[in-house]
Amino acid sequence: MPIQTHPAAKMNAPTGLFANHFLRGGQLPGGWTDSIATAGAAVSFSQGQEIFSEGDDADRFFKVSAGCVRLCKYLASGRRQIEAFHGTGEIFGLEAGDAYRLSAEAVSECTVVAYRRHALQPANGNTALFEALFFHAMGDAARAQEHSLLLGRSCAVEKVSIFLTERARRDGAGWAVTLPMSRYDIADYLGLTVETVSRVLSKLERDGLIKLTTARTIAIRSLTALRSEEA
Amino acid sequence: MPIQTHPAAKMNAPTGLFANHFLRGGQLPGGWTDSIATAGAAVSFSQGQEIFSEGDDADRFFKVSAGCVRLCKYLASGRRQIEAFHGTGEIFGLEAGDAYRLSAEAVSECTVVAYRRHALQPANGNTALFEALFFHAMGDAARAQEHSLLLGRSCAVEKVSIFLTERARRDGAGWAVTLPMSRYDIADYLGLTVETVSRVLSKLERDGLIKLTTARTIAIRSLTALRSEEA
DNA sequence: CGTATGTTTGACGCGAATCAATTTTCGTGG
DNA sequence: CCACGAAAATTGATTCGCGTCAAACATACG
Numbered sequence: 319m320p321i322q323t324h325p326a327a328k329m330n331a332p333t334g335l336f337a338n339h340f341l342r343g344g345q346l347p348g349g350w351t352d353s354i355a356t357a358g359a360a361v362s363f364s365q366g367q368e369i370f371s372e373g374d375d376a377d378r379f380f381k382v383s384a385g386c387v388r389l390c391k392y393l394a395s396g397r398r399q400i401e402a403f404h405g406t407g408e409i410f411g412l413e414a415g416d417a418y419r420l421s422a423e424a425v426s427e428c429t430v431v432a433y434r435r436h437a438l439q440p441a442n443g444n445t446a447l448f449e450a451l452f453f454h455a456m457g458d459a460a461r462a463q464e465h466s467l468l469l470g471r472s473c474a475v476e477k478v479s480i481f482l483t484e485r486a487r488r489d490g491a492g493w494a495v496t497l498p499m500s501r502y503d504i505a506d507y508l509g510l511t512v513e514t515v516s517r518v519l520s521k522l523e524r525d526g527l528i529k530l531t532t533a534r535t536i537a538i539r540s541l542t543a544l545r546s547e548e549a
Numbered sequence: 550m551p552i553q554t555h556p557a558a559k560m561n562a563p564t565g566l567f568a569n570h571f572l573r574g575g576q577l578p579g580g581w582t583d584s585i586a587t588a589g590a591a592v593s594f595s596q597g598q599e600i601f602s603e604g605d606d607a608d609r610f611f612k613v614s615a616g617c618v619r620l621c622k623y624l625a626s627g628r629r630q631i632e633a634f635h636g637t638g639e640i641f642g643l644e645a646g647d648a649y650r651l652s653a654e655a656v657s658e659c660t661v662v663a664y665r666r667h668a669l670q671p672a673n674g675n676t677a678l679f680e681a682l683f684f685h686a687m688g689d690a691a692r693a694q695e696h697s698l699l700l701g702r703s704c705a706v707e708k709v710s711i712f713l714t715e716r717a718r719r720d721g722a723g724w725a726v727t728l729p730m731s732r733y734d735i736a737d738y739l740g741l742t743v744e745t746v747s748r749v750l751s752k753l754e755r756d757g758l759i760k761l762t763t764a765r766t767i768a769i770r771s772l773t774a775l776r777s778e779e780a
Numbered sequence: 781c782g783t784a785t786g787t788t789t790g791a792c793g794c795g796a797a798t799c800a801a802t803t804t805t806c807g808t809g810g
Numbered sequence: 811c812c813a814c815g816a817a818a819a820t821t822g823a824t825t826c827g828c829g830t831c832a833a834a835c836a837t838a839c840g
Binding site for chain 1: 622624625626628629630632643644645650651676679682683684686687688689690691693694696697698700701702737739740780
């Protein structure tokens with residue numbers, strides 16, 4: 319069975335300002351990076367390492383060239399909320415203000431390329447880049463809203479099911495989903511505890527919807543059934 | 550005691566593309582509307598009326614000139630999640646795709662002005678408008694992420710407390726917070742039930758943090774104490 | 781004034797968090 | 811290559827916050 323197409327991918331091209339770009343979450347059209355100065359060569363981070371921290375001066379933004387990055391926020395109580403995971407080709411860390419509102423950390427060993435924010439100049443006639451950034455911001459907002467929906471109105475089984483189908487759609491490798499992140503990361507992304515995530519995965523396996531090949535590799539037995547678990 | 554300034558308002562002006570605009574959530578600089586064609590005069594909606602529906606052709610976007618609008622999504626199960634409330638001066642309904650991803654409804658009697666999306670042309674040299682839209686999108690993303698944090702990692706008391714302090718900050722009318730929306734709306738915004746919202750408000754009143762003057766008017770007794778209820 | 785809608789309060793049950801204990805996985809050095 | 815220790819993941823027992831169900835009360839509207 320083919321992986322179903324995400325609703326957003328079905329949209330037709332709109333008119334006017336909106337006629338040129340259709341981007342998947344966080345991505346920008348190829349070649350755009352040539353038009354602005356980079357802050358340097360690609361930088362690698364080992365697993366768990368911090369790329370930038372909430373409150374840091376947001377003078378740079380990044381593109382993932384390999385691996386996976388998480389954007390998260392820590393509360394005074396020690397709780398953590400992961401806002402998003404960013405994989406290869408996606409950009410992150412572009413802020414409107416002068417400080418990062420979230421921290422970025424390497425989920426897995428990863429490589430990112432940094433770009434200087436002040437290199438972005440709207441007056442230089444590079445409307446294509448400008449448009450791309452605009453759509454990036456719009457995509458960010460859309461994904462954050464989807465995330466809110468997930469967090470606000472779903473029970474544990476629904477959350478995990480949605481997470482898995484979304485993952486399956488992303489890496490598009492058929493039924494095998496490879497998770498770069500830990501159960502803790504998944505829990506903090508879904509607003510659950512590690513134990514609950516683990517329990518739900520076990521339940522989904524007992525029900526025959528998935529198979530936990532290894533802890534970080536999940537085979538999806540029935541995407542249809544899994545989707546039906548989504549509210 | 551003065552209402553505390555929201556962190557975002559404290560940011561210093563950044564450089565480059567980011568040097569010109571500092572906008573509160575969803576707002577655009579005055580006068581920008583003169584530069585594009587409107588779809589017509591202001592339109593009024595009565596309480597509860599639908600402005601647009603999820604899936605509708607998103608050829609227009611709107612600015613609230615009076616009243617309050619809610620953006621929400623309905624799940625198949627009948628559950629509803631409110632993503633945001635938009636008050637006077639804020640714009641909403643600007644989409645990257647060709648269809649609205651959310652429905653917009655009038656929370657209170659309200660008036661909005663519609664603008665044609667295709668009137669937005671980046672090539673006409675109107676970089677100021679373009680920048681404004683970019684920052685609008687960035688602001689949308691930021692607020693959606695704050696919302697995620699709220700939904701994912703807060704208990705009922707924290708959610709309501711954050712909601713109230715945010716409201717107090719918005720209308721800035723000292724200690725009296727006027728709520729244009731019902732308890733149902735608040736509940737669906739916070740990912741709670743009406744009963745829980747009501748119970749928490751009663752508890753906050755019992756504890757002396759607020760005073761329920763009328764159902765839709767709340768006097769804040771101690772903003773400090775209320776803030777300490779936040780996570 | 782009566783009906784509908786919105787709000788509050790109470791009783792109860794369920795789902796997910798918490799606390800606790802294994803088991804598994806994985807990185808590291810012998 | 812295997813042994814070891816640490817971290818990750820799973821599983822179980824119990825608690826508790828919030829949802830659900832139900833009813834009383836308040837407010838707005840025709």
